[in-house]
Amino acid sequence: MELLRRFAEGDPEAFEALFRQYQGEVFRWIVRIVRNRAAAEDLTVETFWRLHRAHARFDPARGKWGAWLRRIATNVALDHLRKVRGEVPLLADPPDAPGAHREPGERAELRGQIFRAMESLSPRLRAVVLLALVEEEPYEEIAQALGISVGAVKVRVFRAVRILRKQLLEAGVHP
Amino acid sequence: MNEREREEIKRLLKEFVPAAGQTELGRDLWPTMLKRLEQQPIRMPWWDWALLAGVTVLFCLFPGMIPALLYHL
Numbered sequence: 001m002e003l004l005r006r007f008a009e010g011d012p013e014a015f016e017a018l019f020r021q022y023q024g025e026v027f028r029w030i031v032r033i034v035r036n037r038a039a040a041e042d043l044t045v046e047t048f049w050r051l052h053r054a055h056a057r058f059d060p061a062r063g064k065w066g067a068w069l070r071r072i073a074t075n076v077a078l079d080h081l082r083k084v085r086g087e088v089p090l091l092a093d094p095p096d097a098p099g100a101h102r103e104p105g106e107r108a109e110l111r112g113q114i115f116r117a118m119e120s121l122s123p124r125l126r127a128v129v130l131l132a133l134v135e136e137e138p139y140e141e142i143a144q145a146l147g148i149s150v151g152a153v154k155v156r157v158f159r160a161v162r163i164l165r166k167q168l169l170e171a172g173v174h175p
Numbered sequence: 176m177n178e179r180e181r182e183e184i185k186r187l188l189k190e191f192v193p194a195a196g197q198t199e200l201g202r203d204l205w206p207t208m209l210k211r212l213e214q215q216p217i218r219m220p221w222w223d224w225a226l227l228a229g230v231t232v233l234f235c236l237f238p239g240m241i242p243a244l245l246y247h248l
Binding site for chain 2: 016019020023024027028031032035037040041044045048049052110111114115118129130133134135136157158161164165168173
């Protein structure tokens with residue numbers, strides 16, 4: 001609490017302490033959404049940069065630090081996805097999947113179709129699908145990170161799954 | 176769409192899109208952050224630019240105001 005109060009007052013040492021303490025957590029959250037290590041590192045720095053600029057708006061007595069941090073990180077990740085949409089094959093380099101591209105024949109083809117279907121989703125739908133279905137994060141946490149209700153998260157998952165299913169059926173994949 | 180279809184999509188995704196959940200940060204990002212903080216640009220808010228533009232236009236339209244303004248400064 002004391003550290004947060006000092007941060008809110010603009011103390012650079014408090015900011016450094018918070019950065020060192022939470023950089024890993026922020027990175028792990030962002031990499032789940034953008035699925036690219038190098039981008040996630042840059043976006044972690046961008047998250048703390050925005051945090052640093054907004055320090056005066058944080059009230060340690062009222063605000064929840066973790067929720068605030070994750071909300072900013074999510075916004076940064078979504079901004080990135082919007083910026084690179086259609087330019088970078090976002091799921092072509094999933095983290096910690098060595099040799100993922102060496103699958104032969106049908107499997108590689110199916111994988112490609114799934115990636116293309118995922119890339120056809122809007123950034124906010126893709127983020128929800130990745131967090132809810134792939135990473136299996138609790139809906140409450142996703143809702144908090146996106147600043148929406150749990151019901152809205154469920155609606156987004158429903159819409160995304162419907163789009164994915166349609167895309168896959170059109171590509172000849174029967175899920 | 177029913178629950179079964181949702182689970183089918185989930186199964187496919189989990190099979191082909193590996194979870195990144197426990198991906199660890201490989202290095203300390205503080206030096207990068209520090210560099211970013213040191214490069215903090217001096218930013219002028221948009222209304223300052225608008226004010227500057229307004230004054231410039233005013234001086235172009237009424238150049239006689241410049242000596243009057245300088246006299247009062």
